[in-house]
Amino acid sequence: MTTDERAEGAATPDLDAVVVGAGFSGLYMLHRLRGLGLRVRVFEAGGGVGGTWFWNRYPGARCDIESWDYSYSFDPELDQEWEWTERYPAQPEIRAYLEHVADRYGLREDITLDTRVASARFDDDTGLWRVRTNRGHDVTARYVVMATGCLSAARTPDIPGMERFAGETCHTGRWPLEGVEFEGKRVAVIGTGSSGVQAIPVIAEQAAHLTVFQRTATFSVPARNRELGADEKRHIKETYPDRRRLTRESPTGTTVVRGDRSATEVPPDERRAAFEQRWERGGAGLPAAFTDVLTDRRANDAASEFVRSKIREIVEDPETADRLCPRDVPIAAKRLCVDTGYYATYNNEHVELVDVRAHPIEEITREGVRTSEGTHRYDVIVFATGYDAMTGALSRIDIRGRHGLSLREKWSAGPVTYLGLATAGFPNLFVVAGPGSPSVLTNVVVSIEHHVEWLVELLERMDSAGVRHVEATEDAEVRWVEHVNELASRTLYPEANSWYLGANVPGKPRVFMPYPGGLVAYREACRRVADNDYEGFSLT
């Protein structure tokens, strides 16, 4: 092939863009890229749209952000026509919403379901990406957008003997489409993060016996979920313009009201009253009662002790209550769980709690789970054991940039991105809500919309300026990672062994992955970059 032929080939890719994933990010990205007149194909591993909300069908699965905030804001007509029925939407409702979005904007024709992207390689000669799937697709595209989600690479721990278990096993993040029958069965749930905390009370209602294997006790606050009445639904719709503005101006992308005082400045009874009010209101806003719960150890201790006192009030058996009280983790340094009846579930006689630090799981046997104190028999084992978060979905794809550079290798000491959007050596490859962006520390839908809109503006401006490739510079990404680390070091986040740090995956480098400076500061940073001719990117 001559240089001219290569150049000609470069001008005629099969597609303008490949988008990987059809969840909140991929659907909106597709909609906006089509608005630019681009030819786009979305590949989605699931059998339907929805991403995380397609897979997470476990009992009790619902969002811990209020429905009126956890939805797209880009179209006021969509706000008016969709009606949320509960304060915290359950998985089927969110999935129905995303199905509605796919239909309403005619997105389905550009989405290929049941198809996993296996590799994406940049061709140095043509300047195009070549994307291959597990079902034999092999396409070239100018742009690749990874809309793969932060919590989509489900992780089942490597416990010896897994293959021998005669009963059923399932992971909350890959729930069988046909459901799982718990009625009258002996069930084990391993893991007490957000997924376990939601699933445990519902499984307990059905199972004959439930054992919860807890490694680290978790802080959870009541959701106080409720159905929305007609007046409230009307009020939500009437106030959408204001709500959307507030979420955009909020550091977390929610309408949760944030306290403006330090917890250490107020007298203990006033502090307790503030926590009590938030506990009664329900939802994850409890730490936001004060400005410094995530930055000041004394403020955090006060909030932690408040929740521990609630656990002791709710759980009747003092030993079980004690085991459920987190001690070595600052509250909210791991994602705060939001539950319906979690702690009270342990008051049931048929529910037991095993502390796997005291009695480690040694193996899975044909009959069940063997710990250091004996074998427990089960019909079903539920793994609520979380994800290879933020990087897992990307590292499971063979992504290669310039000169065959592998993303997996480049990120072997931790992800390196500029603004969480792009990484040097990988031109025209973008990540929505990637590591280095606020994503999981915010209402992710607000973060996603911001990313998509920022990227679409970038592509528009590239096109009008005749720019073919955009790529983060090494210098800019190194500075960005330093900035993220510096912000994290001012918080209590690094003190918990959380998935934010990759600490849940053996061997994963311990690096704080999300941007902890809040959405407002992050938006400003992105705005500045765009206003300064995309400073930190090379445009060629």
Ligand code: N01
């Ligand atoms: O996963 P997790 P998740 N032996 O990693 C334990 C979002 N989300 O799926 O803490 C025994 O939080 C592990 O123990 P430890 C939300 O952002 C949102 O629950 O590592 N136990 C932990 O208890 C959330 O943070 C919603 O010591 C083992 C649990 O498994 C994120 O997804 C709902 C183990 C994993 O908890 C992930 O939540 C659901 C082992 N070998 C999820 N390995 C809502 O919107 C792991 N564990 C409400």
